[in-house]
Amino acid sequence: MIPPKFDYHAPKTISEAVALLGSLGSDAKLLAGGHSLLPMMKLRFAQPGHLVDLNGIPELRGICLDGNTVVIGAMTVENDLIASETLRERVPLLCDAARLIADPQVRNRGTIGGDIAHGDPGNDHPALSLVCDAEFVLQGPNGRRTVAADGFFLGTYMTQLAEDEVMVAIRVPSFAAGTGWAYEKLKRKTGDWATAGCAVVLRQSAGRVTHVRIGLTNLSQTALRAVDAENALLDQPFNEAAVQRAVDAAVAITDPAEDLRGDIEYKRAMAGVMVKRALHTAWARSA
């Protein structure tokens, strides 16, 4: 399978990339790791006339600190998330979760920004961004703006990223001391998307939940933040009854599509299992 014909552009700076998007218009697509876009082009689900390759822009890569916030360049690949000492120390959830994404070769190409901007509900970083209270830095013709992950995902392949914007960075607040975290992802094999996935970040004080975020992967048209499930736990003692209320509330907002990974009933049941496991793991890690 060979992609349809396109013109190739390799800007060296973010400004050049933005300018290209402006001049080429809606016939242009940004190329990040290419592990979603190129297969879609081979299958003719996407036929852009122009590809603007972001791989030659050094300022889009790397992980650094801005005060207490970890700033991850949008073109940082999954294997670099796994290897990052800064991330391991401050947001270990993202290191652990990246190990569950794709396989070693694909993790050398697949980028965190591409995973987010693509808007595929099967991608893992959207739910992870939701539970980390991440923000996305987007650059367009009128400069930069920062948008919260919560509200960024509008529908399948639809996000708040405009056609003339480039995602520059993902800003993630460092976990406070004692924060627990987990990402539970049921998949059929290495490299598969989640049959059901759940990300949790929580904090506790004296046996009560003082902060909790629950995010769901591949269980609706977008990644979901399970707010009712969070409220079922917040300010409550962490016990089986509270966990079950959260599980029920999370499953209630799922709307999975039937596919080869399972039918709707199965996926919703597995969503409940993933939520439960993730909550217990995150709780056990919290202090």
Next chain:
Amino acid sequence: MAKKLISVTVNGKSEERAVEPRTLLVHFLREDLHLTGAHIGCETSHCGACTVDIDGKSVKSCTHLAVQCDGSQVLTVEGLADKGVLHAVQEGFYKEHGLQCGFCTPGMLVRAYRFLQENRNPSEDEIRVGMSGNLCRCTGYQNIVKAVQYAANKLNAATAA
């Protein structure tokens, strides 16, 4: 849709070619350079039969544009042996029967080569994770794991000597 001129070093040899932007690296290697080691398997980045090394990283060449390799160093299975002497990973696959039909083998070998540079003393679990981007439909992986262990031992013995 103009062709782009790229300069790429493949198995130590400089190549300069004009390529269509849509040419995938695996097609460039096989059809332009006649290096048919990297195989076209699933074409969707799942199977790993097309695995090559680009600038010291394992990559699936079916999901990478040739034009993106401008200025890069590419290693394919054809570049593993040294003057007719098999590389340790090749010897390992031969000695431990790490292949049956052989279709996945070039990708397995190039991935194993890179994996053993990333981790010189891997456990069996680490080998299985490290090789998890390559599918084999014949051998059931046991002998592939043994082949990688063989290669690790041989490489470490050579370093110690």
